Amino acid sequence: MTKTADQPATTERLKADRDRFVALAFCWADTLVELDPDNTITFAAGLTIPATGLPPDRLIGRHIDALLVPAHRGLIRRLISGAGSCGRIDNISVDFIGPGGAGAPVQLAAHKLPELGDQSFLAMRLGGNQNAVTDRSGRTLHDGLLDADGFTRLAKSRLAAPDGRRLQRLTLLSVPELTQMKEKLDDATYRNLLNAIGGYLKANSADRDSAARLSDSGFGLIHDSDLEIENLEDHLLAIVNGLDPTGVGASIESASLVANTELTEETLSQVMVYAIKQFSDSNRTGFTLQKLRENLPSVAEDAAEMADTFRRLISTKEFYIAFQPMVSTQSGQIHCYEALARISGRDAVSPYKYVCFAEETGQISDFDLAMAEKAARWLQNRTDPRTRVSVNISGQSTTSPDFTADLHKLLDRHPASRERLQFEITDSSAIDDLEAANRFVQSLRKRGHAVGLDDFGSGANGFHLLSTIEVDFVKVDGATIRHAQQAIQGRAFLAALGTFCRMLDIDVVASAIETDQMLAFVTECGVGFVQGYLFGKPSRELRRFEELRIEIPKRRIVA
Template sequence: MDDNRSIDLHRFAGLYQSLAGAVMELAPDDRVIYASGNLDRLLGCGSGGLMGQCFTAYIHSKDFAIWRLVRHKLMKSGHVGPVPLRMLRADGVPGAIELHAVRTPGAEPGTIQLSISPYWGQLSIGENKRAPSSSPRQFDKQHFAKLAQRLTEYAAGTDHSVPEALMKLAGLDEQAGQGKAEVSLWALHRLLGDAAAEGAAADLSETKREAHRPEGVACPDERQQVSNAMRGAFKQGRDEANYVTVAGEDGISESDAVKAAVYAMKRAASKENAKTIQALTGGYERRLEKVKAQLKAFKQIVLQERFDVALQPIVDIHDGTLHHFEALARFDQNIFAGSPFEFMCFAEDIGVIHEFDLAMTMKVVSLIKRMRRIGYNVAAAVNISGHSIQSQGFLRHFFNILEDCGDIRENLMFELTESSQIDDLETTNRILRRIRDFGHKVSLDDFGAGAAGLQYLRVLKVDCVKIDGIYIRKGLEDAENRSFLRSMADLCKGLGIETVGECVENEEQRRFLEEIGVNYAQGWLYGKPMPPDEALQFLQG
C-alpha cells in the first residue's frame, strides 16, 4: 500500500469513526485489508487480528443471504445502508451491527469500505428469559373441569369416552353413587395431581399415600404408567402463553404438555379405534413421549430460528413480470426431516401453529425491511393458519407486529390457509377486515381444496383467491375439469377478487389460465422456492 493511499485511508477512518464505531476495507473475496476502531467491542477481535481474515467468518449463518444481497447491490450502487446484520464475535457471543457499505473509488472492482456501529434493535425472535419452572404444579377444580371438557371434545365422534377411560384408570367405580361428571373430575384430579407433584410426590411416604387415598382409588403402582405419561400435563397460567415462552428442562411448558397428552390420547382413540381401556392405554406412554419429542423439535425450530425463508415468485400471467413472492419455510433437516406440510399439520393438530405463524411473520417482516434498506423493494405473502386467526393470544401479538409495519404495508401480504376448518366465519371476517384496514392485502389460499371453500368466499372479504394446484394440474385433462376451473375464475371475477393459479408447470397450463381470466401464476414454470439472494433475477433496482 503506497503512502498516499495510507494517508487517504487514515483520513477516511477518522471521518467515519466520528460517526461509527469502526471502519474496515474488504477485498473482493471479503478479506480484511484495513481495519480501525473499536472492533474489540463489536467483533471481539482487534484490528490487528482481523487483518487478512474473511469478514464473513463473523457473520451469523442466518444472515449470509443478507450479506450477499449487500454485495450484489454494491455492483450497481455506490452506497448501501444502514443495514442491520447479525454477527458472531470471535468469542462465540452473538451480537448485531449496523453497517454502511460503499464501493472503494479507484480500487480493484469489488473492493468495498464499511462503517460499523452497534445495532440496538431486535433481529431475532430470541430465547425466553424466564427460568424453567421447578415448583410443583398446582391444580384446582376449575382447571380440571376445563381439561375434562377438552378431553371430552377430542373424544367426540369416537366409540370410546376418554373421561370414562380416565375413571377406570384411576380405579374409580362408575356406580359409586356419585354423578359421572363428578367422578370423572375426581379421576382427573387424582391422575394429574399425583403426576404433577413431580419430586415432591416422591417425598411422600407410602403410609401417607395410603392414609389419604379415598376408597375406590387404585394403588399408585397400579396406575404408575399413566401417572408418568401424564406428568406435568396441565397448569393454569395467563390466558395465553407468550409465543416465545417455554418452561421446564425439556423446553415444553406446562400448557404445551397437556396439548401433547390430549393429542396422544386423541390419536390413540381415533386411529386405533380403541374399544377397550387396554387398547386405549396400551403403549400410551411411548406415544406420548414421541409426541413430546416432536413438540420439542417444533419449539427448537421456532425459538432458535432453525428455519429459513424461501421465496417463490408469483407473476403477472400476461407478461411474466413479478407481482410478489410467497414466503415459504424451509426447516433445518437435522431437527425436522419431513415436509413443511407434515410440520404444519402436526402443529395445527396439537394446537401450536400460532407460535410458528408469529415467528414466520416476524422473520418475513425483518427480511422485507432489511431488503428495502439494501435497495430491493420486495413484496411477500405470509401464510396464516385458520387455527391461528381464531387464537386471541396470536392476534394480540400479531397486531403488535403490524403496528410496526407502517413503512411496508404494500409489501406485506397474508394468505389464510384452508387446511383447517374455521368455526366462526363472521369473527374471522372481522379480523381479516382489520388486517386489510391496516393496509395489507389478504388472500384465501388453496381455494377449492376444502369442502367449505364456497362458504368461505361468501362470508370472508378477501383481495385474492389462490386456486388449489390440484385443479391446475388436472385442468387440461378433460372438458369437465376445464369447465370447473372456468367457473371458479368467473365467480371470483364477478366478486371483484383477483386470482392466482398455483402449480403452473408448463406453457399450456399458463395459456389456459390466461384464457379463462386468471390474473397471476405461481409454479415451477417461473421458479421454485429459493433463498432471497438467489431470487435476484426477479428483484428490481
C-alpha cells in the same frame, strides 16, 4: 304399634315430597312408568293414551315389550340393563305401537336408583327426538356428545383442574362396523343407535357429560379410574349388535391414557391432544388404537420431541425463509414471493410435520407470528419497494384476540411492510367463527395488507367463506387444477371461479403449476397469477429468480 301425634304430619310431608318429585318429573315428561325386574309395569301416570292407546290403570301388569314395535324391544331391554350399571340413560327415540297400531314416536329416559332395588323408571315425552342436541362448544350433534375440538378443550382443562376434578383417565374407543351400519340403517334407526351409544358413554363419564364422538366410528370419554372398561365395551357391543341388520356382529377396541404416569403434565397434555387429533382424523393419519396401546412410550416420546423442536424453532428462530415466486399471466413477470419456512442446518427441509403438530395441539399461532416477524424484518432491509412477500397464517390464528393484537404490534414496529407484506389464510376448515375471522382480515386490509384464502377448492366451504370473508385473492390448490384438466365439470368450475372472482374484484392464483400444459390450461381459464416448480423451486436467494421471464400462452377465457 302406638301412633304418635306427629305421624300424620310426617305421612303428609312424605306424600307432599312424592307429589313434588312427580310434578318435577312431568316438567320434562308426558308419561312416567315404573317397571319391576321382569320389565312388567307396576305404575303408570300421565298422558299414556297417545303412546299406548290405554289409560294408566290398564297398563299395570303389562310387559313393556307389548307396547313397543318389535324392532325396538331389544333396544329398550339393553337400555334398562345399561341404566342399571350406570344409573341413567337418556335422549333415546323409540316407537310405541300406539292407538290402533298407528305408531307413536317417543323420547325416552331410563333411570335406576340403587336404594330402590331392581325397579326401573321410564320418563317419556311424546314426539320423539326431532331436534338435535347442542353441546357446550356450540356444535350440534344428534347424540349430544362433544366433538373433537370440544373434547380436547375439556380434557386439557380437566388435566389442569384441582385434584377433585382432575382428569384421571381418558379412553378412546373404536367400533369400526359403525361406518358400514350408517349405510345400511335408515336415518331414524341409525340416530337411535348413536343416541344409545352417546347416552351410555355420557352416563359413564366424569360429571355424566365428558364423552365425545370423534369420528364416524370413534368415541372418547374422560372417566374415573375405577370404571371397568371391559364391562363398558360389553354393554356397547350389546347395543350395537342389537341394531345390526346384517347379524354379523360388531367389534370394539380401546386404549386409555392415565394421568398418573411418569410423564410431566405438559408432555401428557401434548400426548393427549395429539392422540385425540390423530384418532379423530385416522382415515388421513393411519393412526390406530393398537398403535397407541402398544407404543404409548414411543408416542409420548414422539410428541415430546416434536414439542421440544417446535419450541426451539420459535424461541431461537432456527428456521429461515425460502421464497417461491408468483407470476402474472398477463405480464409474465414476478408479482410477489411466497415465504416458506425451512429448518436451519437441514438444507431444504420443510418443518411441515412440526407445523401440523402445532396445529393439532393449538400452538400454531406462535409459529405464524414468528414467520410474520421474519418476513417483516426481511422487507425492512429491502430497498426495492416493488418487492412483495406473502406469509401463511393458520385459520386457527384468525380468531385469536391475542394473536391479532400481537400481529398488529409487530406491523407497527415494521412500517416498511405496509402494502408489501400480504397474508394467506391456510387451513380455513379450522375457522370456528367466520365473523371474527372477517374482522381479523379487514383489520389487516385497512392497514394496506392484501389478504387471501389459500387452498381454495380443496374443501366444500370455499364459496361460503367468500360470502362471509372479504379478501383480495384466492389460491386454488394443485389437486383441484389437475382434476379440472381431466373433467369437463372441473374446467367449467375453474372458469366460473375466475368469472365470479373478477366480479368481486378478487384475484385468482393457481398453485402447484409444474408443466407447460398446466400453465396453458389455467391461463385459458382466466387465472391471473401462477405459482409452482415450473417457475423455480423455493430458494432463500432471490437472485435465482432475477432473470425469470415467462412466456405466457395467449389468454382465452374458457366459457
